[in-house]
Amino acid sequence: MTESKRQRQKAQTKEHLIETAYAVFSSRGIMAARMADIAAAAGVSHGTVFLHFNTQEALIEEVVAHYGALIALETHALAERCGSMEELLRAHLGAISAYEPFYTRLVLENRMLPTAARDSWIDIQSAVSLHFNRVAERESSRIEKRGIPDAMLFNMWMGLVHYYLANGGLFAPEGNVIRRHGTTLVGSFLKLLNG
């Protein structure tokens, strides 16, 4: 019993650290954040971080895995019942929206992350891809794709979204790219897609 209380306590601290690391990663950058920053932001001691995560790499991997899974889940949840491409694109942006600063960091830093974290990133992409292909196929008759493969349409959409996110300082200096430009992005992409 006492044991389980301790374990619960420990689990709570770890969760708190993951949430704090997520916030610090979002604002300062994943690779640029120092372990001491995260400890301070979490209000725990420097050493406590290492009690829960053996290395900085492990911390990054867990945080990216955790929020990567959340984003992928949210994507699935929102995209599942989308019948039209418009719905899907909105769902995609909706899933990202709540995580925008962190997601943007992933867009920019995914290449430099530990392998496991890169895999989490790929999982997110796969989640979107899955539904995109499903809807694209279903709508193939209604969409004038002029022989462009679905994969390329997907890349165009992702490229457009990531371009806006990566250049957030330009498109939305206040820091909320999707809220500000989401509708425009969906609209323009659909106009291009349809005749």
Place this chain on the structure above:
Amino acid sequence: MTESKRQRQKAQTKEHLIETAYAVFSSRGIMAARMADIAAAAGVSHGTVFLHFNTQEALIEEVVAHYGALIALETHALAERCGSMEELLRAHLGAISAYEPFYTRLVLENRMLPTAARDSWIDIQSAVSLHFNRVAERESSRIEKRGIPDAMLFNMWMGLVHYYLANGGLFAPEGNVIRRHGTTLVGSFLKLLNG
């Protein structure tokens, strides 16, 4: 004569350092490259780098300025006489192609670079933007843009290209994204653009 020989020597060393730094930046990342890496790669002593560049920041700025100018110039040169959008897109990729690994680093790291280097990056973007808008306007009658502003088309194109570059490990593990996918990118984008 003697004087100019030594000056040439120094200029050569500096140029060699810029070229070496360019290569190291391309492969290891701009911010991740250490001064010692560059010195070793150039076959000079650690201190020599500081003889030619007062600080690491200055080195980054000069290298980005140098190759940024090259890329912008090449873009202008190739894009200048492009009458059609297809020619322009090919020209754009052609200009980037020779600098692909470095350009890709700029895509990913430009936000973290010193101000002067960020300006160089913006200059490159402006060069492309200039010609894109020129050609888009000229072709406006022939292109079915369905009410999409030129700026959005530009963003879509840049987003697509940068997406492929940033995910080069996926699209071209051997490291040459543009050579491998350039034609497809241009073709798909144009198909989408035209009826």
Place this chain on the structure above:
Amino acid sequence: MTESKRQRQKAQTKEHLIETAYAVFSSRGIMAARMADIAAAAGVSHGTVFLHFNTQEALIEEVVAHYGALIALETHALAERCGSMEELLRAHLGAISAYEPFYTRLVLENRMLPTAARDSWIDIQSAVSLHFNRVAERESSRIEKRGIPDAMLFNMWMGLVHYYLANGGLFAPEGNVIRRHGTTLVGSFLKLLNG
């Protein structure tokens, strides 16, 4: 308890570093001492010094502030109840005596120290000046000053003491100028002062 033990530990280490730095400064010079010297002399790692003092400048400031305050306090304590000039001069030398090597470094290097450290130096001088003027005024009737202002007498005394300290290698090769010449200094200065 456990907490306070560790805090005591840390405070002890910091105090130890200040004491060690004081010793190193005394023997090698304040500006000439390297951080690594102090770490080695204190038997701690290089990084530990930076745990307790953010910069070399901060270390110098703290050490000078600490021992400067000690010297000023001792000066006040010893000089407070001095009624005669002779008592005061002895008190002054007595206050300096225990800190002679360090004080001598301050005499020679104070101009080159960080601003905060220079202020500490000025505080020491002010402490002496204060009591000197008090006693000089009180004894003005008994002293034949022949129209020499108190400030000039003070400068003469300080000049004499600092001259002996600065030329310690000449006056006391074993390193203890005040113990060896203090009485003579006081005696001679008083003889000059009085008829």
Place this chain on the structure above:
Amino acid sequence: MTESKRQRQKAQTKEHLIETAYAVFSSRGIMAARMADIAAAAGVSHGTVFLHFNTQEALIEEVVAHYGALIALETHALAERCGSMEELLRAHLGAISAYEPFYTRLVLENRMLPTAARDSWIDIQSAVSLHFNRVAERESSRIEKRGIPDAMLFNMWMGLVHYYLANGGLFAPEGNVIRRHGTTLVGSFLKLLNG
């Protein structure tokens, strides 16, 4: 003949370097001056300094020897025919006056200089001491020294002068201590000396 022209040229360059180093030492400090500073101030290449002086130490030694000799000579010249203590003290300050900034550096830095340079410093002191003792002896009957040995009087005088020089920032922020306070110093010292 060509040889001797070259030699003359070399000797001139060396002299120029000594003069320049003297100026740089005076303004920036002897130990704080960098070889490159001196080369730049002299308008010669960095390497040229090493052509004339094997090491930084040698440069310091030669400069201090050169100007130390000048100061000692000037002291002798001015002090030689001084019959009274007042004349002598004025002569002493007169000899130092033209070299005040450099002399002040010697006051503060002599302990840290190479051995040979310290010897030059001692030579200057000896020159003053010699004449001081001579005049003091001659005037011994007229001066009320109250049993204070000549050496102690000498130290008092030197201490007073050096104290003013070392605290020049306080006594003469414009940088000319002797011109501003010389007369006062001589006057006060004499008043104290005589009944």
Place this chain on the structure above:
DNA sequence: GATGAATGAGGCTTCATTCAT
């Protein structure tokens, strides 16, 4: 389980000195 002081490898920068031209 939590703490935070201590560690030390690694990075940037300076500057006296050398040497090929």
Place this chain on the structure above:
DNA sequence: CATGAATGAAGCCTCATTCAT
């Protein structure tokens, strides 16, 4: 004789990681 590019030892500082409490 003069030059100045190149060298590399040495110094300051950062930060992930460890471990005694």
